[in-house]
Structure formats: C-alpha cells, structure tokens
Amino acid sequence: MTANTATTDVAIVGAGMAGLVAGVYATELGADVIVLEKGSRPGGSMYLSAGLVWSYETLAEARENVPGGDPTLQRVIVDGLDPAYDWLESLGVTVREPPVELPTGDTVTAPTPGANCGKIEPEEFTRLAREQIEEGGNEIFVDTPMTELRTDDGAVSGVVAWNETGRLEIDADAVILATGGFQGNERLLQEYVTLAIDDLWLRANPWSTGDGLLVARDVGARTTGGMHTFYGHNLAAPPAEVTPDEFLELTQYYGPFTVALDEHGERFTDESESDLEHTLAQDTAREADGRAYYVFDADLYDDEVFSMGHIGTIVERSAEAGANVIRAESLTEFEEELYEASVDGTTAVETLKRFNEAVRDGRADRLDPPRTDHQRTVDTPPFYAVPVQPGITFTMGGIAVDENARVIHERRSPSTVFGYDNHDEPLEQVVIPGLYAAGVDVGNVNNRHYMGGLANALVLGRVAAENAVAEATD
Ligand SMILES: Cc1cc2nc3c(=O)[nH]c(=O)nc-3n(C[C@H](O)[C@H](O)[C@H](O)COP(=O)(O)OP(=O)(O)OC[C@H]3O[C@@H](n4cnc5c(N)ncnc54)[C@H](O)[C@@H]3O)c2cc1C
Known part of the structure; x- marks a missing residue:
C-alpha cells in the first residue's frame, strides 16, 4: 500500500x-x-x-x-x-x-x-x-x-x-x-x-x-x-477474574448435567437442551439476568462429561480464579451457605427435592421447566453450587x-x-x-x-x- x-x-x-x-x-x-x-x-x-x-x-x-x-x-x-x-x-x-x-x-x-x-x-x-x-x-x-x-x-x-x-x-x-x-x-x-x-x-x-x-x-x-441468539458458555462468575488465556480452563462445560438455579432458588430452563451448554448460557443471560448457580453433588464432582475434563478439576480451577464456590456436607448447611451468597436457600433446597423426586419417579421431563436429558439425582453429599456468568463467544x-x-x-x-x-x-x-x-x-x-x-x-x-x-x- x-x-x-x-x-x-x-x-x-x-x-x-x-x-x-x-x-x-x-x-x-x-x-x-x-x-x-x-x-x-x-x-x-x-x-x-x-x-x-x-x-x-x-x-x-x-x-x-x-x-x-x-x-x-x-x-x-x-x-x-x-x-x-x-x-x-x-x-x-x-x-x-x-x-x-x-x-x-x-x-x-x-x-x-x-x-x-x-x-x-x-x-x-x-x-x-x-x-x-x-x-x-x-x-x-x-x-x-x-x-x-x-x-x-x-x-x-x-x-x-x-x-x-x-x-x-x-x-x-x-x-x-x-x-x-x-x-x-x-x-x-x-x-x-x-x-x-x-x-x-x-x-x-x-x-x-x-x-x-x-x-x-x-x-x-x-x-x-x-x-438475538449467540454461542457461548457459562464461565466462573465474578469475583472470579477471567483472562483470555483462561477462557477454556474456566468454561463450565458440565452445565447440562447440573441443576441450574437463579437467585430465587428456581430452575429457569431445561439445562440439558444442548449438550454443549450453549442454550443454557443463552438462557442464563436472559432468563436468569446473567447469573446462575450450578448445583450438583459428589457423584457429578467426581465425573467426566464428554471427555471435556474432570468436573472437580474445573470447579477447583474456578475457585482458584476467585469464584465463591459453595461446598456443604448437608442440605441444611447448603441452605445457609446459599443465603450467604444472596440466593434464596430455602426455595433452592425445595427445588432440589422436587427435582430429585421427579427423577426418581421418571417424570423429570414433565417438570416446569422440563429436564429432558441427563436426569440424575442430586443427593450424595457434599453438595456444590458454582456461581456462573455467561461468556459470549460469537453472535x-x-x-x-x-x-x-x-x-x-x-x-x-x-x-x-x-x-x-x-x-x-x-x-x-x-x-x-x-x-x-x-x-x-x-x-x-x-x-x-x-x-x-x-x-x-x-x-x-x-x-x-x-x-x-x-x-x-x-
Ligand atoms: C475460547 C474459545 C474457544 C473456541 N473453540 C472453538 C472450537 O473448538 N471450535 C469451533 O468451531 N469454534 C471455536 N471457537 C469459535 C471460533 O473461534 C470462531 O467461530 C471463529 O474464530 C470465527 O472466525 P471469524 O473469522 O468469523 O472470526 P474471528 O476468528 O474472530 O476473526 C475476526 C477478525 O476480524 C477482525 N476485525 C474486526 N473488526 C474489524 C475491522 N473493522 N477491520 C479489520 N478487522 C476487523 C478481528 O480483529 C478478528 O481478528 C472458540 C472461540 C473461543 C474464544
């Protein structure tokens, strides 16, 4: 030129x-x-x-x-x-x-x-x-x-x-x-x-x-x-800090396997609609106003999904980056910890109990919102809640x-x-x-x-x- x-x-x-x-x-x-x-x-x-x-x-x-x-x-x-x-x-x-x-x-x-x-x-x-x-x-x-x-x-x-x-x-x-x-x-x-x-x-x-x-x-x-749609994932939420070289490490690929709750302690979408987490990230941005809690138990913590990595390792990385990860030995303790994180802990525990019952009865797909896939109970302590915030990768x-x-x-x-x-x-x-x-x-x-x-x-x-x-x- x-x-x-x-x-x-x-x-x-x-x-x-x-x-x-x-x-x-x-x-x-x-x-x-x-x-x-x-x-x-x-x-x-x-x-x-x-x-x-x-x-x-x-x-x-x-x-x-x-x-x-x-x-x-x-x-x-x-x-x-x-x-x-x-x-x-x-x-x-x-x-x-x-x-x-x-x-x-x-x-x-x-x-x-x-x-x-x-x-x-x-x-x-x-x-x-x-x-x-x-x-x-x-x-x-x-x-x-x-x-x-x-x-x-x-x-x-x-x-x-x-x-x-x-x-x-x-x-x-x-x-x-x-x-x-x-x-x-x-x-x-x-x-x-x-x-x-x-x-x-x-x-x-x-x-x-x-x-x-x-x-x-x-x-x-x-x-x-x-x-109005985008591709993205949920990442560890602030006060975690996320730099571009940590985009992959702090991506919470396992979202579709968790129970995702909003600050009211309610589920807001079918977490499992997409295995790659992108519908959950979009619904977190809109339905949950940009903040959700991935709730799961010790069984999922020890698991791997789609070989995208050991879930416990992703959770530990998120905590190291500054996310306020909750870990509780009982549901009573879990409820209190959620309140400390400004989440309605009582409703959250009720939501979990209803979710577990529906999974056990084989009617999780009739919940509102439904849970169409990856139906597993959340009942083996310790219980975890990972605060997540959507990351937008492309429109x-x-x-x-x-x-x-x-x-x-x-x-x-x-x-x-x-x-x-x-x-x-x-x-x-x-x-x-x-x-x-x-x-x-x-x-x-x-x-x-x-x-x-x-x-x-x-x-x-x-x-x-x-x-x-x-x-x-x-
Ligand atoms: C952490 C992460 C992981 C991903 N993993 C995958 C994966 O495994 N598989 C997959 O399929 N996709 C993945 N993606 C998405 C993938 O990177 C994008 O889909 C892809 O890069 C899109 O290509 P593109 O050329 O359209 O955009 P980009 O690669 O983003 O390139 C756009 C370029 O345009 C430049 N630009 C913008 N405005 C102007 C302007 N006015 N003048 C001149 N230049 C301009 C930008 O600076 C940029 O360099 C991932 C993305 C991220 C961030």
Whole structure:
C-alpha cells in the first residue's frame, strides 16, 4: 500500500479464521489481495480457540440439531468440510482426528455425536496462513481497522480504513467482510441480544464489535433470523477474574448435567437442551439476568462429561480464579451457605427435592421447566453450587448471504413498490455487487443451536474467496 491509497482485486476485512482462509485461497487463485486487521495480531478468536474444526457429518443431522438455521448455508458447510480439510493439509496445516488433547490438558473425543471433526493448532495455522499470503506477494496489515465501504453506482468498490498514518482509501473489485460478529459491541448486544450486558463475559477477541454488520447495513444488506441468539458458555462468575488465556480452563462445560438455579432458588430452563451448554448460557443471560448457580453433588464432582475434563478439576480451577464456590456436607448447611451468597436457600433446597423426586419417579421431563436429558439425582453429599456468568463467544445472527457468500440486499421490486396493496408480495432478493461475507459475520448458520464456528469460517472463507476472485478478475 503506497501513501494513503491502494488498488487491489480483493480487500479482505478481518484476519481471523475466515479472513485468513479467504486471504490464502484468493492468493492461491492468483489475485491481488489486501487483508486488513483491526487487532494487533492476526488470528481473531480462532487464535484463542480449542481449534476443533467441526460440523455435522450430514445435512440431516445438521437440520435435526440446528433446525432454526439456514438449510442452504448448512448444506454448503457440511458438503464443503471434507474438501476444506484436504485443502488445509495441502497448505502444510496439521489436521488431527479426535481423540485429541486440548490446551487444558483434557482429551476430547468429538464435540458432539454425529460430528465431523478435525483439530488444528491455531498458532500453526495463523503462522502458515500469513506466510502463504506473503509468499504470494500479498500482505496483512494489522492495527488497520476498516470503517466504511466505498460504493459506486450501487456496487461496493472498496473500503476506507485507518492506521497510524491516517485515513486509507482502498479501491477493490470485491470486498469480503470477515470481522467476526458483534459480541464486542455493547450497544448492538443491547439492541439484539440482552439488556443484561453488565453480566456477560466477552469470551472472544476484543475487536469483533460488529463493524462488518454495521457497514453492510449501511449499504442495504439484509440481516438474518437468530439475531438475538449467540454461542457461548457459562464461565466462573465474578469475583472470579477471567483472562483470555483462561477462557477454556474456566468454561463450565458440565452445565447440562447440573441443576441450574437463579437467585430465587428456581430452575429457569431445561439445562440439558444442548449438550454443549450453549442454550443454557443463552438462557442464563436472559432468563436468569446473567447469573446462575450450578448445583450438583459428589457423584457429578467426581465425573467426566464428554471427555471435556474432570468436573472437580474445573470447579477447583474456578475457585482458584476467585469464584465463591459453595461446598456443604448437608442440605441444611447448603441452605445457609446459599443465603450467604444472596440466593434464596430455602426455595433452592425445595427445588432440589422436587427435582430429585421427579427423577426418581421418571417424570423429570414433565417438570416446569422440563429436564429432558441427563436426569440424575442430586443427593450424595457434599453438595456444590458454582456461581456462573455467561461468556459470549460469537453472535449467531448477522449478514444475509447466498450460497456463494454474496451479501443479499432485500428490497421490494419496483412493481410492488408502486402497487397500492403490496404487503403480501414476496420480497425480491438481490445481491450487492462486490460484497461478500464469511465466518461469524454471516448470520443464521447457527440459530440458538450450534454446529461449529471454525468450520463455517473455513468453508465460507473459501467460497467467498473463490467468488470474489471470479468477480474481480471477470
Ligand atoms: C475460547 C474459545 C474457544 C473456541 N473453540 C472453538 C472450537 O473448538 N471450535 C469451533 O468451531 N469454534 C471455536 N471457537 C469459535 C471460533 O473461534 C470462531 O467461530 C471463529 O474464530 C470465527 O472466525 P471469524 O473469522 O468469523 O472470526 P474471528 O476468528 O474472530 O476473526 C475476526 C477478525 O476480524 C477482525 N476485525 C474486526 N473488526 C474489524 C475491522 N473493522 N477491520 C479489520 N478487522 C476487523 C478481528 O480483529 C478478528 O481478528 C472458540 C472461540 C473461543 C474464544
């Protein structure tokens, strides 16, 4: 980039999983590429992740587990994953099949039954991707946030970005938005997700503040369903302190096996709705106003779930980080300790007794709220209550794209606009020339339920690059 202007075939905004994949693939396809990264390093949230690149083996399983998501995009991801693993390996990236060891030292078999999973090392992938972009004569510019799209006669024609020298104007035949969602933007979270934003951990990179969504909206992009949903986990609650290198260690993966109570001592959701804890985290953010207590007994403490680690070890780590973990030898003592933590202990113990009775009688799925899975009594002392607070990893809603990752602009056709009774007419869908999105910026692959984050970024990053390069070199 010379001075404060540049011209390129493809401008890629964001150098996380989707942006790096798009950058490498567009470079391989022979395009001139500029990758802009707002943060001080490439890698985005991928760099902090466990590196499990997974989705479902089949579209049928994806539909069954994530029924609210867009079937067209889900098909693209499910079908594109195996070729994408091969492509990663062709770059020299190590892709290991589970069982694999996580950075926490725990061994994981598969994120969930029916998963197609390959594990990458985030650091290795980031290094190799950067090298390959640079060897192809292209570059990643860090500390260079994009702030605007440039347009020309209805088409996107480049971006405006800023770095230490000031404003940069980049002409590009195609732009790929890969800014990683809006979980870092409190105003957008309040607009779409929850008002309880003070009681949320940001379990992600700090730079994904919805810039892609905002600029896409500015040029008329449609937003998707599922804008209020997010992927995340419950983490140890304050006064525990959680730093990015502890995101994995302080994640309470075992939530779906516990009885989750709010401050009134009541259950507020079916804890077991998702094995991966993401529905419980979303309901903690909204139904329980951002704070819950995972209640369980000695049997669960000594257990392991989905090989995501020994539960007692996660509890001990949480206590060491500062969480006020309650441990009591009897229910009477438990009740008192809960009161000290400002939880209605009497109601909590009554809730537990009702829960246990329902499990013993085989009618836990008829409780209100029901308990559909992992029905086990909580009756072996000592009893535990771990205070948890939701961590938001990424927002599930976002920019609408078609199967070629082209951003969709939705408008009424001229005939319906000028008609006098057009409200029942279907909306016409058109793409915005020159604009693509990939990764978390694309909405509605996941919708309340989750089918992986890295896989979306990997597959849609490649799809976006292929189509953007074709448009740019047409
Ligand atoms: C602790 C943790 C564990 C996880 N584990 C897994 C896992 O095992 N499996 C899985 O599938 N997913 C996992 N994830 C989620 C996964 O990391 C994300 O789904 C994935 O990184 C999304 O890729 P992306 O490219 O869309 O976003 P990111 O990788 O976050 O990249 C977005 C990039 O855009 C940049 N950016 C933002 N705004 C701008 C701007 N205006 N200009 C320029 N650049 C900008 C950001 O700085 C960032 O680098 C995990 C995440 C975390 C935090």
